[in-house]
Amino acid sequence: xxxxxxxxxxxxVFCKDLAETARWLERSFSICEQIGIKENYxxxxxxxxxxxxxRFARSIDFLIQKIYRGLDVLELEPQGTIIDTIQRAxxxxxxxxPQVVRxxxxxxNEIAHEYTNRDLILLFKDIFQFTPMxxxxxxxxxxxxxx
Numbered sequence: 001x002x003x004x005x006x007x008x009x010x011x012x013v014f015c016k017d018l019a020e021t022a023r024w025l026e027r028s029f030s031i032c033e034q035i036g037i038k039e040n041y042x043x044x045x046x047x048x049x050x051x052x053x054x055r056f057a058r059s060i061d062f063l064i065q066k067i068y069r070g071l072d073v074l075e076l077e078p079q080g081t082i083i084d085t086i087q088r089a090x091x092x093x094x095x096x097x098p099q100v101v102r103x104x105x106x107x108x109n110e111i112a113h114e115y116t117n118r119d120l121i122l123l124f125k126d127i128f129q130f131t132p133m134x135x136x137x138x139x140x141x142x143x144x145x146x147x
Contacts, residue, residue, distance in 0.1 A: 007070070007073050007074055008074060008146060010070070011067075011070045011071070011073075011074055011146065012146075014062075014066040014067060014070055015067070015141075015142055017062070017066075018059075018062055018063065018066070018067055018138060018141065018142060019142055021055070021058060021059050021062055021138075022059065022135060022138045022139070022142075024055055025052075025055045025056065025059050025131065025134070025135065025138075026135060028048070028051050028052040028055050029052060029131045029132075029135075031048050031052075032048055032049055032052045032124075032127075032128070033128075035048060035049070037121065037124055037125055037128060038121075039121065041120075046120075049120070049124055049127075052127060052131070053111045053123065053124075053127055054111070056107070056108070056111065056127050056130070056131060056134065057108040057111040057112060059134055059138065060101075060104045060105060060107075060108045060134060061108060063134070063137065063138055063141060064082060064085060064086065064101070064105065067141045068085045068086065068088070068089045068094070068141070069085055071088075071089075071092065071144070071146075072085060072088060074146060074147065075147055082105065083098075083102070086098045086101050086102060089101070089141075092144065093140070094137060094140050094141050094144060095137050095140070100130075100133065101137070103130070104130050104133075104134060107123075107126050107127070107130060110123065111123070
């Protein structure tokens with residue numbers, strides 16, 4: 001990034017984008033809640049879960065890479081590892097448990113890599129477990145006052 005970028009304005013744009021991302025994630029989660037976790041899915045149901053997993057992965061990436069790291073830039077924190085960024089988010093009160101966010105990030109990595117049909121039910125269960133928490137963390141980040 002160039003030095004003449006207004007990071008505050010960029011962060012505001014990121015927050016608007018994250019709010020939109022959260023709306024789509026909530027929509028997908030609502031649809032999949034109606035389907036539920038089961039042994040066999042129709043093609044339409046699988047499509048719905050595929051959309052949910054994709055939106056989950058994009059949401060956790062956006063939250064960490066754009067919002068949490070954006071706050072680090074605005075608050076003049078040194079850029080470090082993702083673990084450092086997550087720890088600072090915890091210190092800001094944006095998350096309750098850093099290890100849970102790391103688990104969400106690991107789940108995102110599982111989504112990004114190949115998985116077999118026999119792994120889908122476990123993946124869907126994990127997505128169901130973490131999506132409400134991810135949405136909560138997104139809403140906390142959006143409410144966080146910019147210094």
